[in-house]
Every structure is written in C-alpha cells, then in structure tokens.
Amino acid sequence: MNILVTGGAGYIGSHTCKLLAERGHKPVVLDNLSTGHRSFVKWGPLVEGDIRQADVVERVIREYSIDAVIHFAASSIVGESVRDPLKYFDNNVVASTEFLKALLKTDVRKIVFSSTCAVYGTPERVPIGEGESRKPINPYGQSKLAVENVLEALSQSHQVGAVALRYFNASGASGEAEIGEDHNPETHLIPLAIRASLEQNYELRVFGDDYDTQDGTCVRDYVHVTDLAEAHLLALDALSTSLGAFHAYNVGTGSGFSVAQVIDEVERVTGKPVKRSMGPRRPGDPATLVADPQKIQRELGWQPKYSSLNNIIETAVRWQKSKAHKL
Numbered sequence: 001m002n003i004l005v006t007g008g009a010g011y012i013g014s015h016t017c018k019l020l021a022e023r024g025h026k027p028v029v030l031d032n033l034s035t036g037h038r039s040f041v042k043w044g045p046l047v048e049g050d051i052r053q054a055d056v057v058e059r060v061i062r063e064y065s066i067d068a069v070i071h072f073a074a075s076s077i078v079g080e081s082v083r084d085p086l087k088y089f090d091n092n093v094v095a096s097t098e099f100l101k102a103l104l105k106t107d108v109r110k111i112v113f114s115s116t117c118a119v120y121g122t123p124e125r126v127p128i129g130e131g132e133s134r135k136p137i138n139p140y141g142q143s144k145l146a147v148e149n150v151l152e153a154l155s156q157s158h159q160v161g162a163v164a165l166r167y168f169n170a171s172g173a174s175g176e177a178e179i180g181e182d183h184n185p186e187t188h189l190i191p192l193a194i195r196a197s198l199e200q201n202y203e204l205r206v207f208g209d210d211y212d213t214q215d216g217t218c219v220r221d222y223v224h225v226t227d228l229a230e231a232h233l234l235a236l237d238a239l240s241t242s243l244g245a246f247h248a249y250n251v252g253t254g255s256g257f258s259v260a261q262v263i264d265e266v267e268r269v270t271g272k273p274v275k276r277s278m279g280p281r282r283p284g285d286p287a288t289l290v291a292d293p294q295k296i297q298r299e300l301g302w303q304p305k306y307s308s309l310n311n312i313i314e315t316a317v318r319w320q321k322s323k324a325h326k327l
C-alpha cells in the first residue's frame with residue numbers, strides 16, 4: 001500500500017515508516033519539520049508542508065496514489081499545552097479538521113490516528129481498559145479526544161474507517177540506532193535519565209516520591225516504539241480487510257515500572273549513576289497509568305516483542321550515544 005504518514009519525520013512516525021518499508025509498503029511523509037528531523041525521513045519521499053494546506057494534501061494523495069493515512073502530526077507536550085492551550089487546539093484540532101476536509105475531497109477513507117492514554121485523565125481503574133471514562137485533565141489530552149470524536153462522527157457521516165491508537169509511554173529506539181527519540185525540549189523520563197547518567201553537568205529532576213506505589217514514585221507503562229509501529233501496521237491491515245467505522249485501542253504492555261525502577265535499569269545499562277534530585281509532585285500526574293491491552297491483542301493480534309525494560313533502555317542508550325552525528 002502507499003501510505004501517507006503525517007508527522008513521519010518525528011519519533012514514532014519515522015519508526016513506523018521504517019517498518020512500513022520493511023513490509024513492502026511505500027511511506028510518503030507530510031511534515032512541516034516543526035519538531036521533526038529531515039534526516040529521519042529515509043524510507044520514502046518527504047513532502048515538506050503543513051497538514052492544513054488542503055492543496056498540498058490533495059496533490060500528495062493523487063500524485064502518490066495514496067491508499068490510507070497514518071496521522072501522527074501534532075504538538076504533544078503536556079506542560080506546554082497547559083501554558084499555551086491555543087497552540088494545542090489549533091495545531092491538533094483545527095489543523096486535523098482542515099486535513100480531514102482535504103482528505104474527504106479524495107477517495108481515501110482509511111485512517112489510523114495517534115491518540116494517547118492522556119484521554120483518560122486520572123483513571124478510576126488500573127489497568128485501564130478502553131471502556132474507562134474519558135476525562136482528560138489537560139489541553140493536550142482534550143485536543144486528542146476532540147479529534148477522536150471528529151473521526152467517530154466521520155465514520156458515521158462519510159464512511160471513514162478510523163482506528164485511534166491510544167499510546168501509553170512510547171520509548172526505546174530502532175535496533176540499528178539510525179533513528180530514535182529527540183524531542184526539543186525533551187520531557188520524557190528515559191532520555192532524560194540517560195542524559196543524567198552520561199552527561200557530566202545534567203541532573204534528572206524526579207517529581208514526587210510519596211505516591212501510593214511500591215516505592216513512592218510514579219508508575220508508567222513503557223512500550224517500545226517498534227512495537228507501537230507494529231500496532232499501526234496491524235490497524236491498517238484490519239481497516240483494509242475487516243474493520244469499518246471507528247475503533248479505539250490501548251497500546252501498552254499491561255506492565256508498569258516506577259521512575260525508581262527505570263533509573264536503576266539505566267544505571268545497570270550505562271554502568272554510571274543517574275544524577276538526580278527530588279522535587280515535589282507535578283500537578284496532574286496520576287500515581288499509576290498502566291494499560292489493559294487485551295482488546296488490541298484479541299482483535300488485531302498485537303503482541304509486544306521489544307518492550308522489555310532492558311531492551312527499551314539498551315536501544316535508547318545506543319541511540320543517545322550516537323545521535324549527535326545523525327540529526
């Protein structure tokens with residue numbers, strides 16, 4: 001298939017393009033490079049542009065005979081969304097609706113959408129199933145839920161087949177370390193902990209050690225980016241064969257690791273201490289966020305293969321040690 005990948009120059013998008021190409025598909029990236037990297041686009045053409053440019057979207061779909069879309073392009077820093085909500089409603093909701101308007105002028109009706117466990121807010125039950133109520137507690141999660149709602153409505157009104165994948169914590173890097181995680185600013189625990197282990201003058205700030213968890217630090221569900229990429233391929237296959245309408249799936253392993261456990265594993269892999277200081281809790285950080293992944297396992301046959309904590313951290317360390325030459 002020829003797949004239009006919005007945001008394909010970013011972290012998860014580039015790993016998905018790699019897997020698409022390995023499976024014989026052609027990824028065509030549409031990215032404005034606002035947070036992505038030109039050098040991450042290696043497996044197909046890069047169309048430099050914004051998803052809200054209707055003329056560009058329609059032209060790319062026709063020129064490359066696109067069969068389906070994976071829509072990663074978004075702004076995705078929770079704290080920034082609290083400080084600057086308009087940026088998030090604009091780039092995630094308005095830009096996505098402009099993109100979808102252009103899409104509906106073509107014949108493409110299959111879309112896989114990057115959603116997030118942030119749509120659940122502070123869950124009442126853990127592990128979190130798809131039936132958990134969706135009450136996001138920050139503009140980032142609200143903007144992603146809004147796009148899910150638009151897609152669900154379009155599945156009724158315009159026969160769009162849509163799959164929303166609600167990722168838990170994307171992590172790790174390709175085994176070959178030619179691409180990896182590089183957000184600016186970086187807000188994710190694993191790259192920051194590795195930095196605090198490898199760089200002399202950098203210290204990790206841990207937000208809270210008085211949570212109701214085994215060691216007091218927050219627990220999260222880390223899923224390797226290649227396993228996440230696989231979920232997109234399975235969703236595309238299902239949209240092409242069996243699925244219609246709108247479906248949402250959690251993508252997480254079902255196992256959680258605390259901040260302290262992640263730090264221990266980083267120290268084991270690098271052989272060096274993670275310099276850190278303890279800070280207060282951050283508002284809006286639930287103690288534990290762990291997926292119940294049974295629905296995606298049962299309906300799409302997804303099974304994580306690369307998501308042991310050790311493999312996540314080994315691949316992330318390999319990438320972080322070598323990334324200076326690759327960006």
Ligand SMILES: NC(=O)c1ccc[n+]([C@@H]2O[C@H](COP(=O)([O-])OP(=O)(O)OC[C@H]3O[C@@H](n4cnc5c(N)ncnc54)[C@H](O)[C@@H]3O)[C@@H](O)[C@H]2O)c1
Pocket residue numbers: 006007008009010011012013030031032033034035036037049050051052071072073074075076091095114115116117166167168169170171182183
């Ligand atoms: N990283 C995570 O742990 C995580 C967790 C849950 C959901 N997500 C979602 O996954 C997706 C990818 O996340 P990521 O970590 O790879 O982020 P990223 O910032 O590395 O990638 C996003 C890409 O989208 C591009 N982009 C942004 N706005 C655009 C626009 N208007 N037009 C064209 N291109 C645009 C950026 O240049 C970038 O290449 C996002 O939708 C994010 O919300 C990420």
